[in-house]
Amino acid sequence: MNLMKCNFYKIFILFFLVFLVIVNNKIALAEEANNYKKISPENIYLEGDKAKLNYDFDKANNSLEIKVDSIGLEEGYYTSNLYSKGKYNWNSFGMISFNVQNNSQEELKFNFSVVKTDGTFLTVNEDKSVLIKKENNQDFEKLSPAYGTINIPSGFKGVVYVPFTSLNSQAGDNNQYSFSNISSWGISITTEENKEKDIHLGGFVLIPKDDSLVKYGDLNFKIEGDDRVQIPVQGEAISIYKTSLNEDNVIYSLAEDYEGVSIDKDGRLTLNTSINVEKIKIEAKYEYLIVKKEIQLYRSWTLGAKEIDGTSKSIPGYAEVKNLMGGIYTLIMSQRFIDFIRGICIVFVLIFSGLYIFWSRKKNLR
Structure with missing residues (x-):
């Protein structure tokens, strides 16, 4: 008891x-x-090319409703900028975050930037990244710009986190900038022709440098490996992926299910001949942080190449080999024929073994 x-x-x-x-x-x-500091856009300034940008600022809720219209414009890309002008000192902070809701039919192409009082323009370039976090999800995804814009999918509702270490003047610029003298900050939205964008932004806050989120944002975490992998003609194709973060508890997986594709938890990607897509995405996860990589798939040039006599240069498949060999294929692949060959091999082994024993004894007698 x-x-x-x-x-x-x-x-x-x-x-x-x-x-x-x-x-x-x-x-x-x-x-x-x-410890987060709430900030509100003020003295809002618009600039851009031909696309129409309209906004509605709800001061009570610290939110912006933005609509961009490029209907009737010529083919191309159009960038519109929305800036908050003033005097800002963000030197004690390491990140800015804001809520994003993309109500558009297409993905949102945007970027965040600040302008210093000396005219230095800082934005997120291709060699840097931001964090995004979907609503009701505990994981953060590390996302890098493509062709100058951060791409947020249609229907996304969540938070974007921009580390100040990701803001630089150009790709490859690793200078440590001071954020004590800022004259404006804002976002740019890039739109194709004949599109309408509907975006909701809000909840702008500055996050202190010592916050754990800032450490996540500054973490050098990306997937390293082949950007293009050939689809096998026969058998399997294998490609190995690693991350820049040398940790044992990094787990790899597919971003979604694909027929004929698999990846193990250690980053070994396997493709077989049944795959029917041109690109796939893989992801690596460390704690609550996820990074993704897009891989282009291509088929061998030999699939369409021909010899002088018109026959294909590619490796023949099972059915093609069967057709080329005709009726003899069935005979050769039958169990009886295989057993017959095994029997002949055993007989030859016995004969040669007997001859060797006979020769050895005769040699010893001499």
């Missing part, structure tokens, strides 16, 4: 300690959130 009471008290104490840890973590997160 005393033993049961002792075990009960141990279990009670264990649960109590776990509860304290959870509560303390929540309190710590709440304290971090309380």
Whole structure:
């Protein structure tokens, strides 16, 4: 009875300690959130080319409703900018975050930038990245710009986090900039011709440098490996992927299911002949951080190449080999024929073994 009471008290104490840890973590997160500084766009300034940009600023909710219209414009890409002008000192912060809701039919192509008082223009270039977090999801995805824009899918609702270390003047610029003298900050939206964009932005906050989110944002985490992989003509094609983060608990997976494609948790990608897509996405996860990589797939040039006599240069498949060999294929691949060949091999082994033994004895007698 005393033993049961002792075990009960141990279990009670264990649960109590776990509860304290959870509560303390929540309190710590709440304290971090309380250190965030809310900011509001002010003296909003618009600039851009021919696409029409209209906005509605809800000061009470600190949110922007933005609509971009490129209907009737010639083929091309059109960029519209929305800036908040003033005097800002962000030197004690390491990141800005804001809510994004893309109500458009297509993906949102945008970027974030700041302009310093000396005229230095800083934005997120291709060699840098931001974090995005979908609503009701605990994972953060690390996302890099493509052709100058960060691409947010249609229907996305969540938060974008822009680390200040990701803001530079051009790709390859690793200078550490001061954010104490900022004259404006804002976003640029790029739109194709004959499109209408409907975007909701809000909840602009600055996050202190020592916040754990800033450390996540600054983490050098990307997938390294082949950008293009050939689809096998026969058998399998294998490509190995690693991350720049040398950690054992990085797990690889496919971003979605594809027929004929698999990847193990260590980054070994396998393709077989049944694949029917031209590109795939793989992802790597470290703790709550996810990074993705798009891989282009291509078929061998030999599939369409011909010899002088018109025959294909590619490796023949199972059915083609069967047709080329005609009726003899069935005979050769039959179990009886295989057993017959095995029997002949055994007989030859026995004959040569007997001859060797006979020769050895005769040699010893001499």
